[in-house]
Amino acid sequence: MKYVLVSGGVISGIGKGVIASSLGMILKSCGVRVTSIKIDPYINIDAGTFSPYEHGEVFVLDDGGEVDLDLGNYERFLDITLHRDNNITTGKIYQHVINKERRGDYLGKTVQVVPHITDAIMDWVERVAKIPVDGDHQTPEVCIVELGGTIGDIEGMPFIEAFRQFFHFRVKREDYCLVHVSLVPQPQATGEQKTKPTQASVRELRGLGLSPDLIVCRSTLPIADTVKAKISLFCHVLPQQVFSIHDVSSLYRVPLLLHAQGVSKFLMEKLEINTSSSPFGSRMMMRWKDLSDRHDRLLKEVTIALVGKYTQLEDAYSSVIKSLQHSSLCVSHRLNLRCIEADHLEAAMMKENPSKYHDAWHTLVSANGVLVPGGFGKRGVEGKVLAANWARTNNKPFLGVCLGLQCAVIEFSRNVLGLDDAHSTEFNPKTKNPVVIDMPEHNTGQMGGTMRLGKRKTLFNTESSILRKLYGKQSFVEERHRHRFEVNPTVVSQLESGGMKFVGRSEDGERMEIMELQGHPYYVGVQYHPEYISRPMKPSAPYLGLLLASTGKLQTYVSRGFRLSPHLSYSEGNDEELDEEIAQLSIERSDSVESTS
Structure with a gap:
């Protein structure tokens, strides 16, 4: 087994996840079987209880693992399926060690960070690195490990020490490569690219017992050769081991930029990997290049209004935005995403701040399509309901995801069925018309890990469903879920008699998974989160349908038999x-x- 460890210096959010994903994609294009691990030094067991404002999106895996959003990057770039154990947290490691201590596994020894915590980290990495991906049952050849946080953070010290031991005592020199990602700032006052932060970061790393094999410099503009030479001199690497990743037009350019600088040759030689050139790999790289070129050359534009609750932080809707981008590329349009704070659409905002109210409604009505994503909490729900109403009554393409589906049901119940008090028990427990209710098995004793999570099967009950056709006319689909509330089964007959059809249901028929509105060009809601398994070259069907309808291409695809x-x-x-x-x-x-x- 070969390992590539990606660490970061100077600042957080420098792009380690994209670099790690790109390295994996490049190795995969060389015919190497690749897997990934993300290490997060926080004490939380998983990302499930994080605020979107603090940590961005919670990504959900097939097995129900609630993990860091970087695993979404890994899955999208590598087109693989990962597992909950591919995300390591301090909380998981300490819980594992404490459970062993309670069972008496340490035979009375004093349990310490070294060696017990560090041993647990190394054991975990070795075990997970061997888990097959892609369903081919073959052990991966290379494991890309991203160490979250920044070198020098106190939270990450046990992991740094674990990898120092790992690379010195468990792994041969030719079986690992340490990639350090660092910032090279360029102050406007001087216009000079500064190497001191990178020097300090590498010095800190070397002081902890790890020496980088490759330094990736993040910068606004390409790194000058003189700057590379200076980093080489002071960071104890050759100039050809210093790579430059400057700001580019899209993330799709990053693997190509690394590939053009010879990173594939470097990794193959450093890790002593011998593999014959793969026709599939070369096609994969060519298609990736074409994807990047398409992104940069698109001239037509499609505007999608995203009516959400956490729009100040783009990472809060990371997978949603990526899914829209995948589908917009598919329909040959540049995505113009306009984010709207849901509560800005509400009447209360008109009194509080008329300017924000009018701006929000102007953005909504001028969009080509409307997307209402998931979320938690009462704030902004009425704004989402109003957005669903506007899309329904004006024949505007609409996609509701999770809470978005529930808001569409609430709106329809109020304005079509005449149930004025219709609501979700999540927001109004005393409503006389609970059209959305909590699931019977929901555990109210704690928050973490109690939702309906992971991949579940949805059965179509009609052949005329637009989504069924977009999915390739399959009889069922398997998508990932993350929710506590569902459409009340007792009101489904009323909703369907009014024209809101639930064309996809759970295997037991009790849970409403897919909704389509009769007579509307594209008014769709799904209880699951289709964005989690969208890929750059395999766009998600519900999102693709929204973009097709928003660009006026849906009927063309219908006439072509929904062939992409x-x-x-x-x-x-x-x-x-x-x-x-x-x-x-x-x-x-x-x-x-x-x-x-």
Whole structure:
């Protein structure tokens, strides 16, 4: 087993997750089987109880693990499926060690950070690195490990010490590579790229017993050769071991930028990996390059209004935004995402701040499509209900996800069925018309890990469903869930008699999973979170439907039998097929340029 450890210095949020994902994608394109681990030094057991404002999105895996959003990057870039144990936290490690101590596994010894905590970390990494991904039952060859936080943080010290021991005593020199990501600032006052922060960061890392094999410099502009030479001199690496990642037009450019600087050759030589060139790998890199080029060349634009509760922090809707981007690329439109704070649509805001109220409504009514994502808590719910009402009554393409579906049900119950008091018991426990209720098995004793989580099967009950066709006319789909409340089964017959059809239900038929409104161009709600398994070249069906409807292309896809272009898949094929796909893409680009000139 080979290991690539990615650490970060100077500041947090420097892009370690994207760098780690890109390195994995490059290795995979070389024919190497890759897996990933994210280490978060916080004491929480998992990310499930985090505030979106503090830590961004909570990403959910197939097995129900609530993990850091970087695992979403890994899955999207590598097109693999990870597990809850691929996310290590301080809380998990200490809980594991304490449970062993309570069982008497340490035979009366004093339990300490060294060696017991560090041993637990090393054992965990070794065990998880061998878990197969992609369902091929083959052990991965390389494990990309991202160490969260910044070098020097007190929370990360046990992990740094664990990897010092790991690389000195458990792993051979040719079996690991340490990649350090550091910031190279360029103050406006001087315009000079400064290397001192990187020097200090690497010095700190070396003082803790780890020496980087490769330094990735994050900067606004490309790093000058003289700056690389200076970093090389003071950080004890060769100039060719210093890589530059400057700000680019899209994240899709990062793997290409690293590849162009020779990172694949460096990693293969450093890790002594011998593998024959893979036609699939070369096609994968070509398609990734085409994806990046498409992103930069798109001229048409589609505006989507995202009516949410945590819009001040983009990471709070990371997977949602990525899913919209995947689908917008698929329909050859540049995404213009306009975020609206849900409570700004409410009447109370009109009195409090008329300017915000009018701006919010102007943004909503001028959008091509409306998306209402999930969330928790009462704030902004009435604004989401109003957004659902506007989309329904004005035939505007609409997608409601999780809470978004529930808000659509509340709106429909009030304004079509005449149930004025209709609400969710989450927000109004005393409502006379509870159209959304908490699930019977919901454990009210604690918050963490008590929701309906992970991959579940949804069965379609009609062949005429628009989503069923977008999913490829399958009889069922498997998607990931994260919710405590559901549509009240006792009101479903009333809703369906009014035209709101629940075309997809859980296996037992009790849970309403997919809603479609009859007579509307595209008014869809899903209880699950389809954004979690969207991929750059495999866009999520509900999001794709929203973008198709918002760009006026849905009927064209209906007439084509909902067939997508072949370049949207990683599937293997012969070179003639690939040439045909690239030629078709060139035609599509030409048509796009001519139509806008």
